[in-house]
Amino acid sequence: MAVWALGINHTTAPLDLRGRFAFAVDQIPPTLQGLRQALGQGSPHHRVESAIISTCNRTEIYCAGDHAALDHTLGWLAQSGGVSTDVLRAHSYTLEDGPVARHAFRVASGLDSMVLGEPQILGQMKDAVRAADSAGALGSTLNQLFQRSFAVAKEVRTSTEIGAHSISMAAAAVRLASQLFEDLSQTRVLFVGAGEMIELTATHFAARMPKAIAIANRTLERGEKLATRFGGEVLRLSELPDRLHEFDIVVSCTASSLPIVGLGAVERALKKRRHRPMFMVDLAVPRDIEPEVKQLEDVYLYTVDDLASVVQTAQASRQAAVEQAEAIIDAGVQSFLHWMDQRDPQHGVVPLIQQLQGQSDAWRATELARARRRIARGEDIESVLEALSRGVAKKMLHGTLAELRNADGAARAQTAHTASRLFLRSQGKKTL
Structure with missing residues (x-):
């Protein structure tokens, strides 16, 4: 059984390219079906297992089958994102067997994240595994890989201080906003979207007790639930162009494939605000806010990549924790490879x-x-x-x-030794 992985992340690909390969959770089951069909056409990969992890910082495909099919997987992903295989190859990484396990364990443990030790990726991986399982794409090999990833991540978090000094994206956004506005309690904050990242960010901003909080979401019911929690109001997305000027801070993170906040809408909002500054954070991949907005004089727009310099702090104090985590991961990799060897029909004992x-x-x-x-x-x-x-x-x-x-001869002696070891073991222990 071969295991392989293909991915792009915040260290290998720019934001706009990552946006081409972002998959919402509800898109993953049909996408996995398309991948498995593509790998199965006229090839020995019809039994392939597969899973897709897609977050704002990465898109990764994990597969297991009788034979590795990295080129086929790369070609399929390039086609799905509308780019050439050469472009994707230049910005991606490919892994096979042991390195796949090491990478998955590091991702689950937060060692491969923009925010070292951040815990959100573990939940996102679990969501991806559930989606693959519900799509019927998860077999015993990938199931073992991911379950061991979760176990290693748990051990890393309980045995080391890998996350003790980390600054989350949400905390980084609050820190940057505090540099622009002296008193966040005098600001009005708008959150676009109602997912996990928005909920986390809203929690951090709500702790500063802003003057007003509003949630704009495609589904009003979900938006109302979050708005009620923070004592805010809920807006329809269609209301954004007319009400954008009311807010000093805008944080957006949706699964939209197209920008929700355009350049024209922000220009009109600034005019109504008489060019009072606006702080904007776009945590979405693909982008929710048109990139041209960043060129406006009175707008301070940050993307997930822009936040990198803020969250990469206290590296020295975390180095010892990283080394401890890597040792735990090494042991996990060896255990997984041993499990794989046992299942090998040519060399294994299973x-x-x-x-x-x-x-x-x-x-x-x-x-x-x-x-x-x-x-x-x-x-x-x-x-x-x-x-x-x-x-x-x-x-x-x-x-x-x-x-x-x-x-006869040596064969009898070898058989006698083996039989004694297998059948007389308990008797030998009593004698000792």
Whole structure:
């Protein structure tokens, strides 16, 4: 069984290119179906397992199958994003077998994030695994890979201080806003979207007790739920152009494939504000706010990539925690590779174990059926049980005893050594 992965992230690809490969959670099941169909056409990859992790900082495809198909996977992803394979190859990374496990474990543990040690990625990975499972695309190999990723991430977080000094995107946004506005309690804040990132960011801003909070969302019911929590009002997205000027701070993070806040709308808002400054944060991939907005004089617009310099702090104090985390990950990788080796039909022991269990079950069933027939005829229970135990033992030892009787020389000595080690182990322990 081969395992491979292909991905782009905040270190390999610019924001706009990442936006071409962003998948909302509800898009993942049909996307996985398309990937598996593409890999299965005229190739030996029809049994491929697959999962897609898509966040604002990364899109990664994980696959497992009889044979690695990195080129096919790269070609499919390039086509889905509308770029050439050469462009995607220049901004992506590909991994096979052990390095796949190491990468997945590092991602789950927050070591590969823009915010070192951030916990959100673990939840996003779990969502991706659930989506793959519900789509029928997750087999035993990828399931093991991800479950072990989650276990390693838990150990990293409980055994190290990897997240103790991290600054989340939400906290970074509040910090930047505080540099522009002396008193955040005098500001009006608008959040566009109602997902997990907006909820987290709204929590951080609400702690500063702003003058007003508003939630604009495509689905009013979800927006109302979040607005009620923070004592704010809810807006329809269609109201944004007319009410944008009311807000000093705008934070947006939706799953829209097109910008929601355009240059013209911001220009009109600034005019109504008499050019009082606006602080804007676009956490979405693809972008929610047109990039040209950043060129306006009285707007301070930050994207997820712009926040990188803010969140990459206290590196030295975290280095010891990183080293501890990497050691935990190394052990996890070795354990996963050992599991993979055991399942290899050419070199592993799992197929042999399955055959031995099947054979022993067949012997047991035969003797049990014979015992039941004797009981039905009214024979003594004790004699039936005695015959049952002798029959099972005889079948279990038949092959070994035959080898010992018929083998010669070195073969007999080797068989005797193996038989002694396998069958006399408990007796040997008593003697010791």
